[in-house]
Amino acid sequence: MAQLRRKGPNKYLISIYLGRDAKGKRIYHRESFNGTPAQARQRAAELEAELKKRTGPAKLSMTVGQYLDTWLARIKNTVSERTYETYSWRIRRLREVLDRLPMYNLTAFDLQEALAGLHGALKPRTLKDLYNTLRTAMRQAVAWGLLASDPTAGLRVPRSPRQERRVLTRQELQAVLDAAKGYKYYLVIRLLALTGMRLGEVLGLKWQDIDFEKGTLTVKRAADVRYRTLKETKTSSSERTLKLDAETIALLKMHKKNSGKVRSLAGKRSDLVFASPDGRPVKEGAIRKTLNRALEKAHLPHIRIHDLRHTAGSLLLDAGYSFPVVAAFLGHSSPATTAAVYAHAVRKGGSVADLLAEADQSADQNQKNR
Numbered sequence: 001m002a003q004l005r006r007k008g009p010n011k012y013l014i015s016i017y018l019g020r021d022a023k024g025k026r027i028y029h030r031e032s033f034n035g036t037p038a039q040a041r042q043r044a045a046e047l048e049a050e051l052k053k054r055t056g057p058a059k060l061s062m063t064v065g066q067y068l069d070t071w072l073a074r075i076k077n078t079v080s081e082r083t084y085e086t087y088s089w090r091i092r093r094l095r096e097v098l099d100r101l102p103m104y105n106l107t108a109f110d111l112q113e114a115l116a117g118l119h120g121a122l123k124p125r126t127l128k129d130l131y132n133t134l135r136t137a138m139r140q141a142v143a144w145g146l147l148a149s150d151p152t153a154g155l156r157v158p159r160s161p162r163q164e165r166r167v168l169t170r171q172e173l174q175a176v177l178d179a180a181k182g183y184k185y186y187l188v189i190r191l192l193a194l195t196g197m198r199l200g201e202v203l204g205l206k207w208q209d210i211d212f213e214k215g216t217l218t219v220k221r222a223a224d225v226r227y228r229t230l231k232e233t234k235t236s237s238s239e240r241t242l243k244l245d246a247e248t249i250a251l252l253k254m255h256k257k258n259s260g261k262v263r264s265l266a267g268k269r270s271d272l273v274f275a276s277p278d279g280r281p282v283k284e285g286a287i288r289k290t291l292n293r294a295l296e297k298a299h300l301p302h303i304r305i306h307d308l309r310h311t312a313g314s315l316l317l318d319a320g321y322s323f324p325v326v327a328a329f330l331g332h333s334s335p336a337t338t339a340a341v342y343a344h345a346v347r348k349g350g351s352v353a354d355l356l357a358e359a360d361q362s363a364d365q366n367q368k369n370r
Contacts, residue, residue, distance in 0.1 A: 002044035007032070012040040016048050027104060064106065065099035067146065071137045082226055090133040093118065098134075103146060106138075108154030119158065127158045166303045167311040174356055180294035185287050187251050188274055189294065192305065194352045195242050196312030196330045199305050200225050201233065203281040205273040207256060215249050216241050219331065223281035230281070238331035245353035310341075312352045317342050 005013045016029045031047060033040050068091045076084055097117040101110055111134070118127060135152040142150050168176065173193055180186045191202050200222035210217045218241045222233050233239050244252075255273070270279040284305070291305055309330070316326045323335035332338045 002048045004037075004040055004044055010034055010036060012037075014040070014044045014047060016044070027102075029105075062103045062146070063099060064101040064103055065095045067103050067141060068095060068098070068137055071140055074140075080224065080231060082224060087133060090130050091137075093122070094130055094134055103141070106147060106151045108151050111151055112155055115155075124158045131155060131157045165310045165314075166301070166307050167314045168300070168303070168307075170315060170356060172298070172300055173311055173315070173352075175298040176291075176294050176300065177356075179297035180290060183290045183293065185274070185282065185290040187248075187255055188282070188287050189291055189308070190248060190251070192308040193312060194245065194248065194356075196309045196316075196352065197242075198222065198234070198238075198309060198331075199284065199287065200231075201238070201331075203272075203274055203287075204230055206271045207273060208271065210252060210273070212249060212253060215244050215246070217244060218242075225281070225284040228276075228280045228283065233331070235331070235333050237328075237333045240328060240331050242329070245357075248353070313338065313342050315352055 003015045003017075005015065007013050012033045012035075014031045014033055017026065029047070031043075033043050035043070072084075072087060072091050075087070079087070097114045098111070101114060115131075118130065122130070131152070135150075135155075138147065138150050138152045141147045177190060177193060180189045183189075188202055191197060192199065195202075195217075197219065201219050203223035203225065204219075204221045205217065206220075209220055219233060219239055221230050222238075223229070224231050252273070259273075259275070272279070272281060274282045276282050288305055291308075292302065295302060313326055313330050316329065317323075317338075321329075323338045326332075326342070327335040327338040330338065332341075
């Protein structure tokens, strides 16, 4: 029952006993009120009714650790298997320091103090990921009525040092493509470099996605490179149609003809452009091996597969293409995403293959002028 305590002329403290937390400690909700005795009694009754709706024994005794487990179970069927595994790992780390904190009246200060135990043990980038996952979970707690407000809103998130992305110059990219020729997955490397597609998007391509007459391919799905299964694209904007150069189209035609013969001999049928003998998407490791060999052959330092995508975007921006054009080319959700990832200039539309062709023409012209 609500209790009123007079603190001065027309000033009252309303106290409402809510029960005990997970540690057995009594929980009170307290609120100061200015007004007449009748108004104070009315406010106390309204507040008590409101709190009874919003809280209960289960909610009062729930700890942050218990809530995070509940949240994880509820989202399992709404995210990919890989995302769920990532969230599970992060929740385990968060529970190390947040497990016994009571959910009721949880504040940013409570979280900040507890999370300090992780600082120094983890890299800033990892800490930032943990904070982001915690924020997502706590916002859901507000939506579910477990918290009145988001306690992560006032958290100070650790800054992660900005990492310089390694991108290739036009000449380096051409050297890598030249070095990759003859390798089994040269065409995969070529598509990654010239279209800026994600590896999963390239490995998720089906023959029906390629229009040989128009010289285009359409991104409609992606392969999960870890589990070698097909899934939806990262975002709706990731679904896009890209123009291919004549040489790539010719190579795809040849690949289709040759892969059909191989599959007939293996007895496995697949409509994937790049399929393993078992009919599933090619393993990521095989593509990485091809790239590493090409880099060594071209006498270039190691880069990640994803850096070919960054190279494609950077070359287009360096050449003057606009952020909206490059955003559409890369399948970003907005030009702002492109601007945040890349830091270059602006022009009006085209392809990396065109830029490499321009570089070749320029080199030929310089040779003639000598």
